[in-house]
Each structure stands twice: as structure tokens, then as C-alpha cells.
Amino acid sequence: MSNFHIKHLEEYYQVYRKSVTNPEAFWEEIAEEHFLWRKRWNNVLKWDFSKPEVKWFEGAKLNITENCIDRHLLTRGEKTAILFEPNDPNEKAQHITYNELYKRVNKFANVLKQQGVKKGDRVCIYLPMIPELAISVLACARIGAIHSVVFAGFSATALATRINDSDCRIVITSDGSYRGKKTIDLKSIVDDALTETPNVKNVLVVKRIKSDIHMKTGRDKWLAPLLDEASDICEPEIMDAEDPLFILYTSGSTGKPKGMVHTTAGYMVYTAFSFKNAFQYTENDVYWCTADIGWITGHSYIVYGPLANGATTLMFEGAPTYPDWGRFWEIIQKHKVNQFYTAPTAIRALAKENLDFVEKYDLSSLKVLGTVGEPINEEAWHWYNDNIGKKKCPIIDTWWQTETGGIMISPIPYATPTKPTYATLPFPGIQPALMDENGNEIKENQVNGKLCIKFPWPSMARTIWGNHQRYYDTYFSAFKNNYFTGDGAFRDEVGYYRITGRVDDVIIVSGHNLGTAPIEDAINEHPAVAESAIVGFPHDIKGNALYGYVILKEIGESRNHDNLRKEINQIITEHIGPIAKLDKIQFTKGLPKTRSGKIMRRILRKIAVGEMDNLGDISTLLNPEVVEEIILKRL
Ligand code: 7RM
DSSP states (O other): OOTTSOOSHHHHHHHHHHHHHSHHHHHHHHHHHHOOOSBOOSEEEEEETTTTEEEEEETOEEOHHHHHTGGGHHHHTTSEEEEEEOSSTTSOOEEEEHHHHHHHHHHHHHHHHHTTOOTTOEEEEOOOSSHHHHHHHHHHHHHTOEEEEOOTTSOHHHHHHHHHHTTOOEEEEESOEEETTEEEOHHHHHHHHHTTOTTOOEEEEEOSSOOOOOOOTTTEEEHHHHHHHSOSOOOOOOEETTSEEEEEEEOOSSSSOEEEEEEHHHHHHHHHHHHHHHHTOOTTOEEEEOSOTTSHHHIIIIIIHHHHTTOEEEEEOSOTTSSSTTHHHHHHHHHTOSEEEEOHHHHHHHHTSOTHHHHTSOOTTOOEEEEESSOOOHHHHHHIIIIISTTOSOEEEEBOOGGGOSOOBOOOTTTSOOOTTOOBSBOTTOOEEEEOTTSOEEOSSSEEEEEEEOSOOTTOOOEETTOHHHHHHHHTSSSTTSEEEEEEEEEOTTSOEEEEEEGGGOEEETTEEEOHHHHHHHHHTSTTEEEEEEEEEEETTTEEEEEEEEEEOHHHHTSOHHHHHHHHHHHHHHHTOGGGOOSEEEEESOOOBOTTSOBOHHHHHHHHHTOGGGOOOOTTSSOTHHHHHHHHTOO
16 A cells, blocks of 8 residues: 555545544654655644644654655656647647756856845746746746746736745746747836835846847846756755745735745645545656646646656646647647546537537546646536546536645545545545534535635645735634635535535525535536526625526527526526525626636626626636626626
């Protein structure tokens, strides 16, 4: 039996039991066997959720890039570490070997040093999905600088807020980026942002689109000539286990974005461990996660987790729609991808298109399919299972958060029997709890509750940058001695978890707790429906009533809308019961989404209750224009 690579359900239960009976021994064994340490730890774990304070592997010394790169050189030097697939299908893919990655990271690290970056300094990275993004992340880690990657779809204002919050003095960006048919002038967004960031003195610019851009003398420098002159050897900075590795901002329901701080050793151990088990990666596999490195999914499961396992990790620069809706499937065929990890929102968008886009390609290399980011509805799950996995690939519905650093609840493929819409079982070392209205743990099965984690795990965030009090208030104040996730969950008769959505998405109708996800699932079963979102609005009798925003497929557009409304409520009645029927159904062309594809229910809720002048900041939305359409056609 191996703690690090679980292969049967039986083994899962054994490993799980061990991990909760003696967590310290469990993680110590994994840490000892699978990583390179410069000095051993004194304590495996010290914790106190009332502060909160959590320390894993205290006293240990290491560098995460030695674990992700150097130690693979002897056995995997010529293996592809990063497989880069450009936006333009006619541009050649790049196979960056571990040997080459070692040199490029070291050169980049030496450039950062030469620019005055020191251990503990914050470095803002604002780059598209090109190899330099992964390389600059690793270069920071090499010298002990704290990276703060900002997703390159964010606006100048959002970028400036993040730069100032963690006081980054240097920004790494590019002259532009390609996405589908568009080129985006990233550098001018940075220029705009930097009018509001007095402390940034230094901008390093990667050339990607070879455009003639404005370079501010004394501040902006092209990266290529600096890299050319830099040595390809850079001794790793030896870090303490609990030294910060990176900051990553996540937006809360209120207030400015929270800079979640992740530290070195625990994050490394857990992302490596969870990558191996969640994807069942074996040596010659090609693994592809479609997320952007600007999100936690990209940090943990494009960069650190895969590289710590010596894997080949594919990075895709482009969009799923370019040159057409077949691009994902074309890439899977071209690079014989074995594990594919994407978001339900992408699956739903792809499922709306003609199946010919899928059927043109040979997807037989696939072994594991993953989803992350939001609940996957039953219809999308089956579409993914039938058409992409051909019913032969387990689907791992992985639940986790920026704050958790790694996958928390997910099937282990080929071990855990899957169940559509269920994230199933906790990973070893993860101790979930469901809480009732009074803050007490519910021990029974077949119950709904608020999802907490009652024991620390190695990759949990340690604080919010510059605001430990907010960290406590947000996550540790609602349930004493528990980390509160903000999500609701249902636990079925065998102990499988189904994430029902953010707890603030729970709507109480006539005294019944209704999660938005199951209702949306039911609606999405209607053949004319592409996507939907439910919110509550006050109702004299029921307390709350339900307002549904529904996107129709083409076949729906031509049909009588009143009939469609009746049919949708009929489906809801069949799936959940008449209690969950919608009072209002508004058909719309789009739903307001965050840049990571999550529906912004907050905005929909405000519109449903008629608080249109008080929508808050909608500038960070992916598609702010849909808000106007929704307001105009409000019922
Ligand atoms: C990895 C990531 C976190 C929130 C989380 C949930 C929702 C994520 C699932 C999910 C249902 C899933 N980080 N969420 N995964 N809900 N099933 N498999 O997404 O910080 O950006 O978001 O996303 O509400 O709290 S995140």
C-alpha cells in the first residue's frame, strides 16, 4: 500500500483512516518519502484555529523549485516538463524539457536578482498563458521572492489594487497577448495601472506579439536581452517551511479582494500528493488543465503539483472557440492527452455546439476527466461522460478553493465509484464536517449543512496578506475551531458529499431550504435550455420566491416562451417538487460571470429585488454588457 498513490477503494479507506487517526505520522511519512529537504522539520504540525495559527513541517528547510525541477534532472532531464500549445494552431507547439526548464528558470531568477529583487519581496506577474508565466513563477520561488500572479484578463484598476495591496515593486508583463482572433494590448493596461501605483519602479516586458509599444525610459525593460546575458545557474534560496511562497487574490462577497497567503512546505507536499491521486498520473502521461495560471487551479495543478511529480503539463495559450469549437478536442488528439481538467462552464458551452466538433477527433488517449470551479449539473456531467470520456473515463468532480490550496473532496479515479453532481469523498487528511443552524456538527448522513473542515491540512492558506483579523473573521469566526468554507453541502447515505453552492445561495422558500444547484440542474435538463441561474426575492407568503434567469439554446429561441415557462416548472416539479417552482422566469442571452466563469448571483439577486442602482462594482465581470440586457428585460 502506498499513501502517495491510492489505487483501490479499499486502499482509499485504509489510507483515509490512517490519515485521520494519526495525521502527523501520515504526513510525515509522505514528506519523508517524496521530497528533497535541505533540513528536516522539528514538528510536523502545530495548530490553533482560535488564532488561527497553523504551521506544518516547522524547522524544515527546502526550495520548492529544487523539488519541481532539479531533482528530476538525472532521471527525466530530456522529458517534456511544459508542453506549450500556442493560440494559433499553425504555430509550432514547444516541448520544454526539464533540462531546459532548469536553465530558463535559473536565467530568469538571475535577472530578478540583478534587478534588485530579494527574498520576501513581492513580484507582480501579469502575463498571458505563455511559458514565461510558469517560468517567472518558478524564478520567484527560486530566489524566495513572493509571486502575486494577477490574471491577465483583469482591468487596470483591478491590477493596481492588487499591486498596491501587497506593495509589489516590480511587474512582469508582455507586449501583448493572443486570444482567439484578438490581440490584447496588455502593456497599455499595465501602463494605466501604474499611474496609480507609486512604488513600482521596474517593469520587465516579455515579447510575445512583437508589437511596437511604448517603453518608459528607466522603468520598462525588455526581458530577452537581460535573459541572454544571465547565467543559467542560480543556487536556490533555502527557505523555511513556513516562508510565504505566493499571494493570490480572491474576491469576497464584500470588500476589496483578499490576498490569500500560501507557504512553502505544506503547499508543496499537498499539491504533489493530491495531483498524483486525483489524476492517477503515470510516467509517460500528458496532463492538461485548461485553467489559467492566474487562478489557484493553475498554480496548483498546472505548475507546482504536476512539476513536483515530474509530469508533462500542457499549457494552452488560446481559447476553446478558436479557430472553432473543436480546438480542445483537436489538442487532445494532437498531444495524446491522458488527463483533462476543465470547468463546468466550459463543458456547458461546448455541449451547446454541434457534436461534429467532437466526433472529428480521436480522444482515445483520455484516461481521466476532471472538473472544478462550480457544481457540475447532471446534464453537463452526462455530456462529458458520454461524448468526451466515451463512458470509459472516470469524471472527477473536484471541490476546493483558493484558500484550500489543493483538492479537498473528489473521487480518486478508478477507486471511488462516481455519482453525477457529487464530489464524493474527502481526500486523505481532509476532515469535513456539516454544521446545522446552531453551529453544531451534524453527524448523520442524508443531511444538508454548512461545510466546514475541522482539522488543518498542509496546503491551507495561512493568512490574508496584511489583514490577519479579516482571515479570522471570514473563515474561523462562524464555527468555533473550524474552518468555514462558505459552501453548503449534502451528505448522502454512504457519506458522499454534494456541494450545493455558496451558503448565501441557499434560498428558504416556505421554510424549505433550497440549494440553487439542484434546481438549476433540473431546469438544464430541458432540451431547449443551455444554462440557468436561480435567485430568491421576497414574497409575502412564502418568505422568498424563486426568480430564474434562463439562457435558451437555438431550438428554444423559436418557441413560445410561455409554454417553455410551463415546461420548465413541470421539470422542476418532477425533479424536486412543486415547492421549487419558479415564480418568474426571465429568458436572457447571458449571465453575468466572473473571469473564472462563476455566475455572479449577487448581481442577479439585486436585479430580481429591484435594487438596480446598487449593483456594486461590475467592472471585473467577464461580460458586463449582459447586465444591461437583463435589467431592461426584468420581469
Ligand atoms: C478551485 C476554485 C471556490 C468556490 C468554492 C465553491 C466553488 C469549486 C467546486 C465548487 C461545486 C465543485 N477556487 N467550487 N469547485 N462547487 N463543486 N467541484 O474554484 O476560490 O476560485 O472558488 O468555487 O463554491 O467555494 S475558487
